[in-house]
Amino acid sequence: MKKLIIVSGAAALLAGSLFAADGATLYKKCAACHGPKAEKVYLNKVPALSTLSKEEIAESLKGYKAGTLDKFKSAAMMKPIAKPLSDDDIAALSEYIPTLK
Numbered sequence: 001m002k003k004l005i006i007v008s009g010a011a012a013l014l015a016g017s018l019f020a021a022d023g024a025t026l027y028k029k030c031a032a033c034h035g036p037k038a039e040k041v042y043l044n045k046v047p048a049l050s051t052l053s054k055e056e057i058a059e060s061l062k063g064y065k066a067g068t069l070d071k072f073k074s075a076a077m078m079k080p081i082a083k084p085l086s087d088d089d090i091a092a093l094s095e096y097i098p099t100l101k
Helices: 009-019 023-027 054-066 075-082 087-100
Strands: none
Touching (some): 023 087, 054 075, 054 087
């Protein structure tokens, strides 16, 4: 027999936040190439991430993850980075990066 556990509103919100992807933490891996404020133009061809919209960031990460995108010939570098990202991770990064402006 399965037990049904009912959680109060505040506890449910806290539990949800414990499992939510954290864009700031995820971005730490990106900062080496893209800069701490997403300001670096990588290899003089990849634009600063801080200039992109959250939609452009999400679309690019999804494309690199799927192996269908090779913007600026950077798929070899970006695919292994994007591959393990969940949809929640991609959403968190695409929300966080534009705040670094």
